Amino acid sequence: MINIGLIGYGYWGPNLARNFSVNPDFKLAAVCDFSADRLERARRMHPQARLFSSLDDFFKADLDAVAIATPVATHHELARRSLESGRHVWLEKPMTETVAQAEDLIELAQRGQRVLLVDHTFVFTGAVRKIKALIDKGELGDLVYYDSTRVNLGLFQQDVNVLWDLAPHDISIMDFLLPFKKVAVSATGCHYYGNGLVPKSLLTIYMEGNVVGHINVSWVSPVKIRQTLIGGTARMVLYDDTQPSEKIKVYDKGVDLDVADKDAVYRLKVQYRVGDMYAPKIEDHEALALETAHFADCIANGREPLTGGLAGREVVKVLVASEQSLRSRGAPVEL
Amino acid sequence: MINIGLIGYGYWGPNLARNFSVNPDFKLAAVCDFSADRLERARRMHPQARLFSSLDDFFKADLDAVAIATPVATHHELARRSLESGRHVWLEKPMTETVAQAEDLIELAQRGQRVLLVDHTFVFTGAVRKIKALIDKGELGDLVYYDSTRVNLGLFQQDVNVLWDLAPHDISIMDFLLPFKKVAVSATGCHYYGNGLVPKSLLTIYMEGNVVGHINVSWVSPVKIRQTLIGGTARMVLYDDTQPSEKIKVYDKGVDLDVADKDAVYRLKVQYRVGDMYAPKIEDHEALALETAHFADCIANGREPLTGGLAGREVVKVLVASEQSLRSRGAPVEL
Amino acid sequence: MINIGLIGYGYWGPNLARNFSVNPDFKLAAVCDFSADRLERARRMHPQARLFSSLDDFFKADLDAVAIATPVATHHELARRSLESGRHVWLEKPMTETVAQAEDLIELAQRGQRVLLVDHTFVFTGAVRKIKALIDKGELGDLVYYDSTRVNLGLFQQDVNVLWDLAPHDISIMDFLLPFKKVAVSATGCHYYGNGLVPKSLLTIYMEGNVVGHINVSWVSPVKIRQTLIGGTARMVLYDDTQPSEKIKVYDKGVDLDVADKDAVYRLKVQYRVGDMYAPKIEDHEALALETAHFADCIANGREPLTGGLAGREVVKVLVASEQSLRSRGAPVEL
């Protein structure tokens, strides 16, 4: 039984608390938040957990692991304190504000032989796992692009650009599915509302082998869109997370370019191949439940998490470079 | 009655021919194409038109106007020849390969008092005209962004990047709806297939007043997507051209940021306003039919077309700068 | 504070238990189920509730109200016992197996001045309440039809035809929105699988004034469809419960028949009026939460529930007649 304490009972924290409660390997032993209202809500849902408004008191509690669901500016300090006091760490995304901070945590975890999991939840969804399985079986052929639109209405953050809020989902999914070396990024966007925040941005990630990632994120779309296209030379995937069923569609479509026969290209105008589409059945589970079980397994068996410090650092690296590119109107920043 | 001759009877030319035939102000007098097959097809559909495989002969025919539906590389020469011989010109998009060429044609048309229409067809659709009307009535408030995804499967061009093929649609629509001074562009994309062509690209257009245009174009998407979001401070529009009905949805949604009250922002996490959505009825006509009538009207009354040389040049200017940015991985290019 | 006990912790019971727990006016004091597994699940979620496997013991507990979420065959007996012992009753749909049973409960509740609520949950959704408000404001004009398709995959019941399982939703929504006197029903369907159960059925309800209800229910559809059309002479509504947003669309469409001018009809072929569509904003709440609060209010103030015994009886009356029609291949049965 792993005694776990949670810091931050705001938007995401309650989901973590519920999953740690339901999973038999964990005991939700403590919740820490500076808001009395939030602590009262935690008390109603989880009467067995001790409640703290002081971090010092929280860290004195008998805890094997700490889950951190607070703003990113506090991640490094809270995770460092947890690891230094010998706790395993579940850390929300994005992992840290800087690459140096991420590397500090990675080293601390390694040295102390603690598990450091970064909560890239989408990697644990049935949909992303199914796409990964298709790729591993070679169904898509050589991968050539990742293109995602993740837009909705809502200013979820008041201190960072939209890139830091929404792009981590796509960067972590892309890193999991297309694990190619990233070489440069270009990011664009404007701030409109006088507060200096960019609520809408396009991000391009150049990878080795002419593979490219295109990510469109926005807090100012009237509709919620979650459309991800993944292009392979053999097949292409449309992953639409807003669909209640058929979230993944695999298209037997491709472009076969006969470079030698310029004339044929000219005459035919369009050179493509079109076959059937299919929507594979997807495991139906809550991603967080699987991720919680995975965290328990890593702790029990000393395993490196699927989404550990290295995956977390990769996301931070892209975000930091993107932020720099954004400030110079898309000028490329090498990674 | 305007005697019109058409050069190019490939993909788009037959649509022009049909519209010139149906419109009572025009007589489709001649068709010119270097392909015997295409001329044969033209003969079956338009037995009254004279057919030419030689440009010299075509230009000797008795023509008041010339419509040019050929690859962009030939536009300047053919349009110049038409204008110099005193004909009005209907020119396919993109207008020319360079801004200098566009300006040359604009000057020639002005000097000869000929009508020069650039075929930005979407500007004549019921949907785009309805959005324009909504904007003009102030329903959207101040405009802040244009965001379009225009992707499908198909290599329609063999000599230019996807930007030159698909982006002109969006640049011309955006120029019509958000007529702000454009200050810089950033474009990204890779070539994958060994032919040096970029089949997928992201384009950002920075405009005065922190207004931004984001355009995603692709020839390598397994699905056809035509989604355009237009953000205003009062309302936002979703324009989906693939829908058989309800192509335009107007959302009474917005972001009201109270910068003074940082605490409120923090507590509420999301500061937005959500009301009803409505889908206005749209005129049901063929865009080309309306554009054909507009061309006739401009010729008859010496009017400047809605999509004349200046609109055409604006598109070329953005394309040329985007091509340059694309070659340097998104580095911004000033306009 | 109302002490409430729940009988039946199967598919729907847990939702009731959760809502009674969250609502401050109720205390979930007891749960009764004959399955040890289910009681164990209830224990984990609601440690404060007393658990019973014996009905006799359950009814001895200190309870002000009883919620009954068991198969329909048991409803009359359990509700009767609850009312006779002075408890208010929350009864799942369909209310009873026969009209006589329904009337017996109505009389018992009246005599004992107890609240008898039949759980027609949809009546408490934001969508149905919004449609009701539109109708009450006269936005739809005179109502002419209700047409609903409610199909999915799943044999939820093993002892009744699909009509008893899925049609109560539509009959209760229709009864709420189009409260016209029902005069006859016709129901059709086959049993396919050798078990004598009809898994798919069409139901027509004839009402006064040539108003008609058409209901299509199925357990054997590969896709889940929840499409309800409501036709008025002024406007028409599409209510699609599977949509994450825009569940209700109001169409400014209608049919204007000029009977006098037969020739006009003939020449024009189609005589209709088409205007804008709009999707009104809908209250975002859990229907059961609102219904729970309504139950508390009825108990506190001695009010008749919106979905009381009379509404429940109306549904039973239609179901019983439909079952009879179903056995004679659609022959109409008067109500």
Added chain:
Amino acid sequence: MINIGLIGYGYWGPNLARNFSVNPDFKLAAVCDFSADRLERARRMHPQARLFSSLDDFFKADLDAVAIATPVATHHELARRSLESGRHVWLEKPMTETVAQAEDLIELAQRGQRVLLVDHTFVFTGAVRKIKALIDKGELGDLVYYDSTRVNLGLFQQDVNVLWDLAPHDISIMDFLLPFKKVAVSATGCHYYGNGLVPKSLLTIYMEGNVVGHINVSWVSPVKIRQTLIGGTARMVLYDDTQPSEKIKVYDKGVDLDVADKDAVYRLKVQYRVGDMYAPKIEDHEALALETAHFADCIANGREPLTGGLAGREVVKVLVASEQSLRSRGAPVEL
């Protein structure tokens, strides 16, 4: 070369004229209509055809075949006259007003060895042909139901109920895909608008072996829906004709009822099997073009059309019985 004459140049006739013009085996030699406006439109599109306002003159023309696209009340007389004068006949659906009339035409065609094709266009679509191919390969297992919703806004007919206008499409598709002996029908619906016409109807067709057809047709729906579900014991199909692509979806879903194990049923509540979905590629052709070629082939080779007199009579038989059932509120009528 088959000289064909067309009677009726209203809504559907122009499509026939265009297809007969394009097909090299036909020559559109004559068009007959009592409306001068329509004849003028025919003259512009088909200058080579002779135009007639008199049937007597039309029938004197040199014609090998006659296509009849007029109201159903005229079908029998016009087809009879065509067959008696030795012409092959292309006849719009529904074939005739009565079964006796249909049988009269069948006999006339047989006796004169003329081809009699009834225009059940949907049978020639790529989608319906693909479903037929799937069924013939056994992919769906045993067929158990056909369920179609075909609703839109528009009073296309002024002299018949909606059943005669829209249901022939579904009856002919169903007859082609599920060729089981039909045993009885039940049809319901009301007239609302004071003209005595039923604009909305539910139709059930009972077939041998407990197979059932459910058809929902309406002229008074605010939205256009074309949803057909076809249930087999092995797989189920959703055919949605409004989709621009993926018109057919094949679901590897089914219901496996273990009647022996009543307890298992009870415990699990839902007993179904869910696998992948796939959308097969569909031939992309105009149905009428294929049907036109088929008509030419039948004439040239003396073949019986796929949709000949017997298929036409089957539709009329169902319509006549449905009309009778409709007048008695769904009372079943045996076939």
